[in-house]
Amino acid sequence: xxxxxxxxxxxxxxxxxxxxxxxxxxxxxxxxxxxxxxxxxxxxxxxxxxxxxxxxxxxxxxxxxxxxxxxxxxxxxxxxxxxxxxxxxxxxxxxxxxxxxxxxxxxxxxxxxxxxxxxxxxxxxxxxxxxxxxxxxxxxxxxxxxxxxxxxxxxxxxxxxxxxxxxxxxxxxxxx
Amino acid sequence: xxxxxxxxxxxxxxxxxxxxxxxxxxxxxxxxxxxxxxxxxxxxxxxxxxxxxxxxxxxxxxxxxxxxxxxxxxxxxxxxxxxxxxxxxxxxxxxxxxxxx
Amino acid sequence: xxxxxxxxxxxxxxxxxxxxxxxxxxxxxxxxxxxxxxxxxxxxxxxxxxxxxxxxxxxxxxxxxxxxxxxxxxxxxxxxxxxxxxxxxxxxxxxxxxxxxxxxxxxxxxxxxxxxxxxxxxxxxxxxxxxxxxxxxxxxxxxxxxxxxxxxxxxxxxxxxxxxxxxxxxxxxxxxxxxxxxxxxxxxxxxxxxxxxxxxxxxxxxxxxxxxxxxxxxxxxxxxxxxxxxxxxxxxxxxxxxxxxxxxxxxxxxxxxxxxxxxxxxxxxxxxxxxxxxxxxxxxxxxxxxxxxxxxxxxxxxxxxxxxxxxxxxxxxxxxxxxxxxxxxxxxxxxxxxxxxxxxxxxxxxxxxxxxxxxxxxxxxxxxxxxxxxxxxxxxxxxxxxxxxxxxxxxx
Numbered sequence: 291x292x293x294x295x296x297x298x299x300x301x302x303x304x305x306x307x308x309x310x311x312x313x314x315x316x317x318x319x320x321x322x323x324x325x326x327x328x329x330x331x332x333x334x335x336x337x338x339x340x341x342x343x344x345x346x347x348x349x350x351x352x353x354x355x356x357x358x359x360x361x362x363x364x365x366x367x368x369x370x371x372x373x374x375x376x377x378x379x380x381x382x383x384x385x386x387x388x389x390x391x392x393x394x395x396x397x398x399x400x401x402x403x404x405x406x407x408x409x410x411x412x413x414x415x416x417x418x419x420x421x422x423x424x425x426x427x428x429x430x431x432x433x434x435x436x437x438x439x440x441x442x443x444x445x446x447x448x449x450x451x452x453x454x455x456x457x458x459x460x461x462x463x464x465x466x
Numbered sequence: 467x468x469x470x471x472x473x474x475x476x477x478x479x480x481x482x483x484x485x486x487x488x489x490x491x492x493x494x495x496x497x498x499x500x501x502x503x504x505x506x507x508x509x510x511x512x513x514x515x516x517x518x519x520x521x522x523x524x525x526x527x528x529x530x531x532x533x534x535x536x537x538x539x540x541x542x543x544x545x546x547x548x549x550x551x552x553x554x555x556x557x558x559x560x561x562x563x564x565x566x567x
Numbered sequence: 568x569x570x571x572x573x574x575x576x577x578x579x580x581x582x583x584x585x586x587x588x589x590x591x592x593x594x595x596x597x598x599x600x601x602x603x604x605x606x607x608x609x610x611x612x613x614x615x616x617x618x619x620x621x622x623x624x625x626x627x628x629x630x631x632x633x634x635x636x637x638x639x640x641x642x643x644x645x646x647x648x649x650x651x652x653x654x655x656x657x658x659x660x661x662x663x664x665x666x667x668x669x670x671x672x673x674x675x676x677x678x679x680x681x682x683x684x685x686x687x688x689x690x691x692x693x694x695x696x697x698x699x700x701x702x703x704x705x706x707x708x709x710x711x712x713x714x715x716x717x718x719x720x721x722x723x724x725x726x727x728x729x730x731x732x733x734x735x736x737x738x739x740x741x742x743x744x745x746x747x748x749x750x751x752x753x754x755x756x757x758x759x760x761x762x763x764x765x766x767x768x769x770x771x772x773x774x775x776x777x778x779x780x781x782x783x784x785x786x787x788x789x790x791x792x793x794x795x796x797x798x799x800x801x802x803x804x805x806x807x808x809x810x811x812x813x814x815x816x817x818x819x820x821x822x823x824x825x826x827x828x829x830x831x832x833x834x835x836x837x838x839x840x841x842x843x844x845x846x847x848x849x850x851x852x853x854x855x856x857x858x859x860x861x862x863x864x865x866x867x868x869x870x871x872x873x874x875x876x877x878x879x880x881x882x883x884x885x886x887x888x889x890x891x892x893x894x895x896x897x898x899x900x901x902x903x904x905x906x907x908x909x910x911x912x913x914x915x916x917x918x919x920x921x922x923x924x925x926x927x928x929x930x931x932x933x934x935x936x937x938x939x940x941x942x943x944x945x946x947x948x949x950x951x952x953x954x955x956x957x958x959x960x961x962x963x
Contacts (some may be wrong), residue, residue, distance in 0.1 A: 296473065301480030303477050307484040308572065312565070317757045321696075323500050330481070333518055337474055337518040339803075342529050344739040346510075349533050352505065352746035352779055354540050359753050361544045362496060363478050363765065365551050380487075387483060391476050403519065415521065417514075418737050421794075422523040423530065431527050438534045445538035448835050453545040464783035 296336055302329030308384060312377055317363040324355055339417045484510030491550035495550075495557045499543050506536045603786060616731040620712045623913075627781040629868035631920045633674045635870075638921065642928045648673040681863035689759075689856055696758035698801075701857070701864035704751020708871040711745050715878045716804045718888045718909035719811075721898050728804035737803040738790065740784065741879055745834065748872060749775045752836075752843060753854045755865070767852030770935055771843035774833055777942035778840075782830035784950030785823045789816050789883050790959035795961070807887030811895035815886035822953045824884040826946055830878055835872040838927035842935050877919030883914065885919075888912045 295397025302325050327350040334343035416422050427435055481504055488501030510529045517525025551557055601779025633648070648670035656672065657663040666672060679875040688694065713731035720727055734740055749771055756768020793802035793809045810816060833840040842854025854865045881887060888908035889895050896904035896911075933941065 292514055300469055304480055304484075305482050307504050310497065310504060311484065311488045316494075317753075319500055321750075321754065322473040323503070326504065326532055327507065328479070330477075330511055333474055333477060333511060334514055337513050337515060338527075339518060340734065341524055341738045341739065342510075342514060342526050342533075344736050344743045347738065347741035348539055348746065348783075350503075350507075351750075352743060353776060356749060356753070356772050356776055357540060358496065358500065359757075360769065360776065361771045363757070363772065364548060365496070365557055377522055381513060385486070386485075389534045390478055390533060391479050391483075391549035396474040399470070399475055402471055402475065402516070405543050416522075417518055417526050418735065420739075420799060423527055424492060426523045426527045427530070430533075431522055434528075434531055438531050442538050445542050449541045452542070456516055457511060 299329045299332030320358050341420045471519045478508045506510035582598045582932045589802045624712045627874045638924045639928045676933045677829045686858035691760045693758040696754045700755035701861045705868035707747040711875045720905035735799050736801045738801045756853040763849045763855050764853045767843045775935045778830045778833040781946040781950045785826035810886045815892045817884040831876045881915045
């Protein structure tokens with residue numbers, strides 16, 4: 291049962307990522323990315339990280355992708371047709387890469403596990419409780435938290451400054 | 467919950483690779499942006515899978531920071547795109563070369 | 568065609584519910600029994616429970632369609648639907664006449680009309696997404712319904728929630744998945760390939776981005792209050808339990824409740840904020856190109872959204888299953904108290920639905936720019952101020 295759910299999420303993740311590259315329109319790409327994001331959130335659920343999974347859905351699906359679609363609708367959808375043979379070649383390459391990654395995943399993971407602090411991948415109980423994230427964020431990573439807060443503030447100011455129509459041009463437009 | 471590292475590292479790697487391919491190959495600025503997002507998500511998934519394997523919640527917190535950065539990046543990038551579209555009427559990266567020649 | 572859409576919907580839902588329910592089983596809040604997720608009987612039970620939750624939400628949605636017509640009629644000094652009748656029901660002495668007058672059978676007629684109408688597929692639409700959009704607008708609503716605690720029961724002295732999946736981050740789940748409903752609107756708008764739906768879709772995007780923030784900010788003080796003495800403050804059951812035999816959060820945080828309620832009207836696309844489908848300037852907005860059962864799904868989706876949104880509001884601010892502030896159903900009553908708690912919750916949902924309808928037929932619609940201004944210049948700063956105030960309050 292769990293394996294079946296895992297493969298559904300895996301297919302969503304990778305298929306969605308592929309869809310971003312292969313669908314001709316913007317909105318199609320955004321919707322493929324939505325599928326991919328939901329798949330990733332599902333994978334996070336499978337590994338027991340409930341809080342990041344739902345924050346992920348909330349941030350990416352609820353805000354980032356809606357923003358993408360909004361801008362796409364402002365700019366107007368365009369079709370960027372990809373030639374069929376290129377699409378096919380890309381698909382083959384991608385599948386080959388996927389196969390290699392899938393083949394070497396156990397080796398990769400055992401190498402990574404030999405570097406882990408505990409030495410073995412196992413229980414992830416700490417990730418399941420939402421409160422732990424709060425403690426980790428405000429105890430161990432306070433500086434990083436403050437810096438990302440500052441970054442968000444700077445981004446907000448920057449966005450408003452960039453996207454706002456300059457006062458001069460607005461006045462000129464009103465005069466015409 | 468049961469957690470096998472390779473089960474989550476492999477999709478993370480594939481996501482990152484797909485995003486990278488798109489960021490390099492695609493001509494359209496909006497799609498390029500989406501591909502950069504895919505790369506960030508791949509990195510996030512890798513961080514979380516290591517956190518889960520290690521049983522350490524700090525990795526999960528880093529994933530949250532990555533999300534904040536991704537959101538900020540998208541907002542700024544899309545604002546620039548909208549401005550560019552108003553100025554030039556295109557969002558094709560091949561046309562953004564006025565500093566090039 | 569309509570039947571196919573409906574079947575796809577059911578299928579999608581059960582898949583989504585299974586996916587949501589399985590990890591939820593392991594993430595049960597402390598105090599609840601956690602069960603192995605692989606147990607097939609357990610899974611089957613969960614699917615059954617989720618079907619019950621879906622039936623409750625859908626029947627409330629259906630009844631509120633009738634209630635909408637009746638209440639609007641009374642507000643406008645009319646009778647509303649009071650003629651439709653099924654002959655053999657009408658033959659029942661008193662009840663039949665009453666049902667006819669109450670317009671309850673109008674619901675059946677409406678549903679059948681949607682089902683049996685010709686299902687046109689305009690030539691200019693993007694076919695796949697045109698069909699998928701109504702399903703996507705309805706599915707998230709029903710998925711959210713599975714985390715809402717409809718009541719409480721006691722086993723061995725421990726309070727347990729009557730919900731399908733009592734997940735640790737239920738509030739986050741409800742907000743995140745509930746926000747996915749907007750993709751139905753967006754897809755409908757875009758795939759219709761026509762002017763008015765397009766504008767409607769753009770408005771829906773802008774609106775969702777603006778008011779999502781207010782919603783999250785309004786919820787945070789509640790979580791902070793609950794976190795004082797609960798182990799997992801994002802759990803909806805814990806939030807409900809924090810309000811039993813103590814002040815409801817709408818009394819402790821009136822501003823937060825108001826902000827959440829306004830954001831809820833936006834999220835559900837209800838009238839003071841239904842600028843995505845405002846029929847005065849956009850024909851009927853994002854679903855202009857839709858007809859027959861696909862339109863019916865949008866229609867039901869809106870009411871389902873209202874039901875689930877009201878349930879969320881009730882759980883967060885209106886004391887969940889508790890009858891009155893500072894008063895809880897006594898534990899000694901056992902099963903009777905459990906039934907009463909569920910009844911209380913359902914009555915509160917009905918009252919909230921009435922409130923939604925009342926507002927719709929009382930207030931005029933905001934213009935698009937007014938709604939944006941209100942969201943960014945008034946509600947967002949108020950939300951931040953509300954959060955800071957309660958942070959200081961809890962700090963000192």
